[in-house]
Amino acid sequence: MDSTQKQVVRTQWLLLFSVLIIAVCGLIYELIAGTLASYVLGDSITQFSLIIGTYMFSMGIGSFLSKYFNKDLLTWFVQVELLVGLIGGISAPLLFVLFPVIDGFQFLLLFLVVIIGTLVGIEIPLLLKILKDKLSFNELVSRVFTFDYIGALLASIVFPLLFVPHLGLIRTSLFFGIINVVVSIILCYYFQKQIKRVALLKFSAFLVLIGQVLAFAFADEIMDYGDELSYQDKVVFAKSTPYQRIVLTKNREELRLFLNSNLQFSSRDEYRYHEALVHPAMSNVKQVKNVLVLGGGDGLAVREILKYPGVENIHLVDLDPEMTRLFSSHKMLAGLNENSLKQPKVTIENKDAFIWLKESRTVYDCVIIDFPDPSSFGLGKLYSNTFYNLLKRVLHPLSVIVIQSTSPLVAPKSFWCVNKTLQACGFRTLPYHNFVPSFGEWGYIMASQQAPLNVPDTFAVPVRYISTPVFLQMMTFSNDMLPKDTLEINKLNNQVLVKYFEQEWRHYTDR
C-alpha cells in the first residue's frame, strides 16, 4: 500500500469512528431526555415512548433534509457535529435550570429532542455521501450502519450502568457534549484543507469546549441554582449553615421560610400556627413568669409569648446561630416577629437542646417546643422518652409544655406516637390540631405532669385567630386522624417515630 492509499484508509476509519460517536451521543441525549422527563414529570412509560418516537421521527426529518446538502459536505458534517455537541451537551443542565421557571417544560423538552434528532439524522446521510466515492456501495452501507448500531448498543449499556450512577444526569450530558465537540475539533485539524472557514469553526469549537468543561466542573452549582429556582418565588436570602440550608422567598403577598427545602412558615398564615402553638399552653399556667422556647429561632413563638405582660424571662434555645441572627437583624424578618428576639426579656442560646437540658438547672412555667419534624435519627432523639424525662428537670409539677407534633392527618401514627411517649413519661396530655393553609392540617400536644389541662375561658391577649370556641373545635379529631395500629413509645434505642414519620410522609407524597 502506498502512502496515499494508507491516507484514504485512515480517513475512512476516522469518519466511521465519528459515526460511532454520533450514534453513542445521539442515543445518550435521547436517554437523558427520557430520564429527566420521568424524574420531573413522572409517568416514565409515556415520557420514554414520546421521546423515543419523537427522536426517531426527527432523525427522519434530518434524513429528508440531507438532500439539500450537496456541496462542502465535510464542512457541513463538522458543523453539524459541533452543533449536536453544543445542544446535546447543554440539554440536561438547561432543562434542570429551566424546569422550575417555564410553563411549557414538555414542549421545550420535545423541542430539544427534535433538534438533536434532526441534526443526528442529517449526519448519517452526509457521511454516506462523503464516503460514497471511496467505498463500494455494498461496503459503505454495511460499514456505516454497523458502526451506527454498535454505537447505539454501547450507549444503552453505559448510560444506566456507568454514567447515571457515577456522574449524574447533568455531568453525563456535558461529558458527551464534550466528546462530540472534541471529535469535531479533531476533524477540523485532520481535514484542515478541505473545510471552509476552518479557523472560525475551530475557534467556535474551542469556545464551546471551554464552556462545557466549565459547566462540568460547576455541575453542583448548576443543580443548586435549579433548586433555588424551584421555589415558587424570588429567593431573597439563602445560606447553608453547618446545620441546615436556610432559604427565604418572597412574593407580593408573603414571605416564606424553608429549612432544607421544607416550608417552615408563610407570613400569610403563620399566625394561625403560632397562636395555636403558644396560647393554649400559656393560658393553662396560673402565673407565667419564666418561659423556655426550644427550637423556634424565627422568634415568632417568642412574639406571641411577649404579649403576656406577666412574663419576666423568655429563654430561647436554638441550635443554629445563623437562624437567630437572621431573625434578629433581617429587616423583613425582624418586622415579622416584631423585633421579639431583641427584647430585653429574651435571652438566646445557640446550643443543642438535648445537651443544654442536661446542663440546665432553671425551672420554667411553660415550655414551647418547636423542633423540626422528626425526619432524621438526630431529630428523632429530640422526641424520645429520654428527652422528655430529662425535660422534667426544668419543670415544676404545674408547668405546661407544648410540642409541635407534625400533621395528624398525613402522619397519624407519628402524631399519636409523640402523645403516647409523653404519657409513658408520666405526662397527662391534651392533643389538638388546626388548619394552617400553607402546611395543611397541623398537630400539637400540650402536656403537664400535674396541671389539669383545660380549655381556657378566654385568651387574655390580642389574637387574630384563636378563641375558646375555636380551641374547642381543635380538640376534636376526625377518624382519619386517628391511628389504626397500636403504637410504640419512641425511644433512643428504637427510633420508631422516625420510621413512622418516614413511612407516612413518603406514602403521602407518593400519592
Added chain:
Amino acid sequence: MMTVSGGLGLGMQACRAQRKIPGSIVGASAAIGHMLRDKAFEAPTVFEEKQVVIIGGGISGLSAAMHLSKAGVDDLVLLELEAYTGGNAASGSNEYSKFPYGAHYVPIPNNELKDYTAFLEEAGVITGYENDLPVYNELYLCHDPEDRLYINGKWQEGIVPNYGLGQDARQQFARFFEKMAALRLAKGQDGKDAFAIPIDTSSSDPVYTGLDTITFKQWLEQESFTAKELLWYANYCTLDDFGTTIELISAWAGIHYFAARKGKAANAHYDDVLTWEEGNGFLAAQLRNRTQAEIRTNSLVISIEEMNGKVELSYFDVQQQKVLGLRCDQCIVAAPQFINARMLSRSEPERVGLVKSHMEYSPWIVANLKVKAGLEERNGVDLSWDNVLYEGNGLGYVDAGHQKISLSQPVKNLTYYKPLKGSSNAEARKAALAKQHQEWVAEVLSDLVKVHPNLEQQLLQVDIALWGHAMIQPLPGWIWGETRKKLQQSIGDTIHFAHTDIAGISIFEEAFYQGLNAAKQVKRFL
C-alpha cells in the same frame, strides 16, 4: 469503568493520586514490653513495703483494685506498663468526640451476676428496677439504628445476612437460631447452665464440655450448616468476640457466643448492648473512680518472687529509667500469662514453655478514621452504630459519635476493627510491627471504599492502634483443658491470678469477675 473515569481528566478529580493522610500508630507499647524478654535488669537495692500490689491495670486489675478498696484495703498499689490504665478498653478523643481504641460495648448482663449489676447501678448504667428487672439508662443502650450489613449491593438492617438470600440459607439461619435458643436454656447433669458467664460457672457435663474438643467449623458441619452466608456470619461473630475464625475456635467457645447471653431487662432485650462514645473506656473510668489504689503507670514489672511468706517484686520505672523494689503481703497478677511467665521465671521456670505451647493470642488493629461530612453512601439503611461489610476484609466500623445526642456532627469518628491474619499469630504480629502508617491506611481504605467511594477525599486523619496480643484465642482444649486450671492456681497463699486469658475468653464480665475473685482471695489471706 476505569478507562472512562480516567479519561475524564478534567481537573475536577485530579487529586486522585494517593494523598498522604495524617495520623499515627498508637497502642500497646511493644518496645517496652519486649524489654522484659530481651533485656537484663539489675536487682533493686531497697524494697518499699505495701500491703497489696496489683500488677496490670486492665479491667481485671482495675476490678480487683475497686473490690479491694471497697473491702477497706487502702495500702494498695497498682502497677501498669502503659501510660494509661484500662487495657483493652483504651480510648482516645478529639475535638469532635471520644472514640474507642479497643473493646467498645458490653451486652446487657445476665441477671444473676449481682456484683456486676450492682457495679452498673453505681455507675448510673442501671437507673433502677421495675418488677425486679433492671432499667437501663437509655442514653447508654445502643441507640437506633443499631447495625447494618452491606450485602448484595445494599445496606440491610441488622448484621444477620438477609437481603438477597436463597430459601435454603434462610431455613438454615432459622434452624441455627432455634438451635442456639435451645442451647441458651440447656442445663447439664449438675444443674448448671451449659453455657454461662463467667465461663467457670458453666456445667462441666461432658455432653457439653465435649464440644471443646472439636472446632466450631466441625460442629457446624456435623449439624449440616453449610450455607455460605451462615458460615460467614458465624465466622464474623467469633472473629468479632475472640479474634478467631470458625476453623480454629473451639465449638464450645463458638456456641458460648450465641448461647451465653440471657439478660432480662425492663427496657431492653437479651441481645441489646450498652455502649458509649469512648467504648468500654467509660466502664474502665468507672472502675478507676471507685478505687483508692495508688496507680503507677509506665511501670514494667521484671520479677515476682515469694520470699518468706511475703512477695518481693522489682519493676522498671520507664520514666525515671530506674529499677525499683516493692515488698507486699499479697499480690494480684492481672497481666496476660505470656508476661506473667517471664516475671515468674525465676521461681517457676516451666511457665514460659507451658504458656508458649498452650496459649495463642490474636493480633488486631483498631483504626480511628476522622471523616469530614459528605461521605458517599450506598443504598439502604442509614449510617448505624455498627456498619459491617459482608465478606469484608475487616469487621467493619463503628460510628463513635452514634450515642451523642447532639445534632451537630460536622466530622465523624469511625472506628474500624480488624483481627490480623497470618500463617501464625507470631508471623502476623511480626508483619504488623513492620507495617508503615500509610500501608495501614491503604489497607483500611481498600476495604471501606466499596461502601464509601469518596472516603479517601473525606479522610482527615487515621490513627491506628496496634494490639499485638489483643486477646486469648479459645482454641479446642483451652477452656476445658488442664492447663488453664493449672495457670489459675495461686502460688502459695500470696500470689493470685486475674486475667481473661485464664478465664477462657476475653469479655468484660470475665475480667470483672477475675478481679473480684482475686480480691476475695486476697481478703481471705490478709
